[in-house]
Amino acid sequence: MFHDHRMSSHAQPLQASNDSHELWIEIVRQKLASMRFGSIQLVVHEGRVTQVESLEKTRIPAEANAAR
Numbered sequence: 011m012f013h014d015h016r017m018s019s020h021a022q023p024l025q026a027s028n029d030s031h032e033l034w035i036e037i038v039r040q041k042l043a044s045m046r047f048g049s050i051q052l053v054v055h056e057g058r059v060t061q062v063e064s065l066e067k068t069r070i071p072a073e074a075n076a077a078r
Contacts, residue, residue, distance in 0.1 A: 034059040 034052070041050050041064045053061035 030058065034062055037062045 038050055038052075041062065045064065045066050047069050048064060048066040051063045051065075052059050053063065
């Protein structure tokens with residue numbers, strides 16, 4: 011049986027500007043809105059968010075595994 015485990019990790023460098031605070035918050039909101047299962051990680055350098063990483067998982071229903 012084929013298992014579709016989509017796992018992706020994306021790091022996005024942020025531009026240094028006055029809008030950096032709003033930029034990383036918007037990136038987190040977008041990733042969160044499109045994700046069902048997974049995690050979002052912030053990378054901080056010298057007190058500033060420099061990367062937003064996400065890991066998305068696709069869960070296989072228990073019924074599908076029990077039918078084996």
